[in-house]
Amino acid sequence: MPSSVLRADRVHEIERLAQRALERYPPALRGSAALICLSENATLRIDTRSGSRYVLRLHRQGYHSPAAIESELAWLRALDEAGLEVPRPLDGVDGSALQLLELANGSIQPVVMFEWIEGDEPHPDEDLESSFIRLGELNARLHAHSRGWTPPAGFLRPRWDHAGTVGADALWGDWRCAPWLSAAGREVIEQCIVTISARLTDYGEGPQRFGLIHADPRLANLLIDGASTRIIDFDDCGHGWFLHDLASALSFHEHHPKARRWIDAWLEGYARIGRLEDDDLAALPSLIVQRRLQLLAWTGTRRGTDPVTALGPGWVAETEALCRRYLGRGDPLKAP
Numbered sequence: 001m002p003s004s005v006l007r008a009d010r011v012h013e014i015e016r017l018a019q020r021a022l023e024r025y026p027p028a029l030r031g032s033a034a035l036i037c038l039s040e041n042a043t044l045r046i047d048t049r050s051g052s053r054y055v056l057r058l059h060r061q062g063y064h065s066p067a068a069i070e071s072e073l074a075w076l077r078a079l080d081e082a083g084l085e086v087p088r089p090l091d092g093v094d095g096s097a098l099q100l101l102e103l104a105n106g107s108i109q110p111v112v113m114f115e116w117i118e119g120d121e122p123h124p125d126e127d128l129e130s131s132f133i134r135l136g137e138l139n140a141r142l143h144a145h146s147r148g149w150t151p152p153a154g155f156l157r158p159r160w161d162h163a164g165t166v167g168a169d170a171l172w173g174d175w176r177c178a179p180w181l182s183a184a185g186r187e188v189i190e191q192c193i194v195t196i197s198a199r200l201t202d203y204g205e206g207p208q209r210f211g212l213i214h215a216d217p218r219l220a221n222l223l224i225d226g227a228s229t230r231i232i233d234f235d236d237c238g239h240g241w242f243l244h245d246l247a248s249a250l251s252f253h254e255h256h257p258k259a260r261r262w263i264d265a266w267l268e269g270y271a272r273i274g275r276l277e278d279d280d281l282a283a284l285p286s287l288i289v290q291r292r293l294q295l296l297a298w299t300g301t302r303r304g305t306d307p308v309t310a311l312g313p314g315w316v317a318e319t320e321a322l323c324r325r326y327l328g329r330g331d332p333l334k335a336p
Contacts, residue, residue: 011035014042017101018056021111022046024092024099029054029113039220039307041235046113054090055117057235059110064235066098069110071155072234073097075212082145084138087114087232117230119223124253128219129265132249134229135217136269139245142231143274146212146242160215160240161205162197165294175293177300180313185320189293192323196286200241203283213240218251243276243284247291252311254292255318260333288333289326292319 018033031048033056042058059069079086089097090113101109122128158164158171168174175189203209214221216236223230246266250259263284270276296319299308326332 010038014038014058015044017058017109018042018044018046021056021058021099021101021109024094024101024111025090025113026093028052029090037220043233045116053116055087055114057112057114059112059235061107061109064110065156066100066108066110067154067156068158069098069112071151071157072237073112074152074155075149075237076234078149079142079145084141084145085117085228085230087117087234089114117223117232119225119228119230122219122222122224124219124256124258128258129261131222131224131229132262132265133269134227135222135231135249136246136266137272138229138231138269139214139217139242139249139266140270140273142214143211143242143245147207149212151212157212158215158236158238160213160238160244161210162200162290164238164240165290166193166196166297170294170297172294173297173301175297175300177303178296178316179299179303179308180316182317182320185316185323188320188323188327189296191327192289192293195327196290199286200283200290203241203279203286205241209243209280209283210241211239213237213242213245215240215244215248216251217245217249219249219253241283241287243280243287244291246270246284247287250288251291251295252315254288254332255322255334257334260336263333285326285330285332289323292322292332 014035015033022030022033028048031046033044033046035042036045037043040060040063044056046054046056073089076086076089080088091097092099097112099111101111103109122131164170166175214231214234215238216233217231221231221233223232246263249266250262253259299311302308322332
């Protein structure tokens with residue numbers, strides 16, 4: 001069967017599952033379901049007869065446990081109570097924000113519904129400096145909240161340290177399994193891994209440097225609405241270096257000619273709320289390369305999918321070049 005037909009069948013299957021999930025929610029939250037994104041999770045837009053709009057997330061089975069999803073929701077509620085504009089989870093008819101559907105094969109499908117947030121996903125070829133300023137400020141507010149918040153008992157989220165991002169057993173896979181890697185590139189990346197590990201070990205995991213973070217505020221997880229920049233999709237939130245959030249903001253575009261300007265803009269916004277020391281800035285190149293290699297590992301676990309095919313061998317070659325610049329002059333970005 002042609003892949004396009006398979007994709008259409010898959011979309012229909014997801015949307016049918018969404019309709020079943022909607023039965024767990026009050027009638028006012030039910031409506032038509034349209035798939036808007038299929039990545040780690042399936043994300044659908046729900047349009048009700050009254051004209052209201054919501055987001056339904058069907059979690060990728062086996063990626064996060066129910067306890068980990070409940071922990072994400074606990075932080076979102078705390079952020080919302082603190083006045084930060086984040087996705088707000090909605091309760092089902094049983095009063096729980098996390099719904100667990102038992103499928104015909106006996107597996108469990110976690111489901112969460114959120115209020116709709118207006119905005120458009122930014123594109124790297126747009127003028128993004130003002131958006132990165134606002135993103136830096138928003139990240140600083142998230143980090144300040146993280147440092148002062150005491151998670152509830154049983155709080156469970158991934159650990160995005162060196163081993164968790166680029167280790168052999170990293171959550172997103174082993175970078176060695178990535179497609180299109182050259183033999184010379186593998187050798188360079190191996191050297192990078194050793195160098196990054198040493199530098200981040202020296203940097204350390206003190207409470208002003210390492211804590212609960214969003215961990216994936218890339219362009220696809222931002223919504224721009226006029227002068228507002230909002231972060232969505234806290235599905236990968238976990239414990240990591242605070243500047244991992246800046247490295248993640250560049251995701252897939254670390255080699256872009258404007259990347260240095262985006263970093264400067266983010267730092268400008270961050271400085272309005274938070275404070276970074278020279279040691280933090282010195283660790284940033286290592287965190288940028290580490291994030292890029294985490295994404296490289298991600299491509300290996302999704303060989304043949306449309307997103308990885310769209311990246312292509314050129315993106316992997318740029319990754320190798322980025323690593324060479326990091327090893328050669330300590331700066332992975334292209335010269336201004």
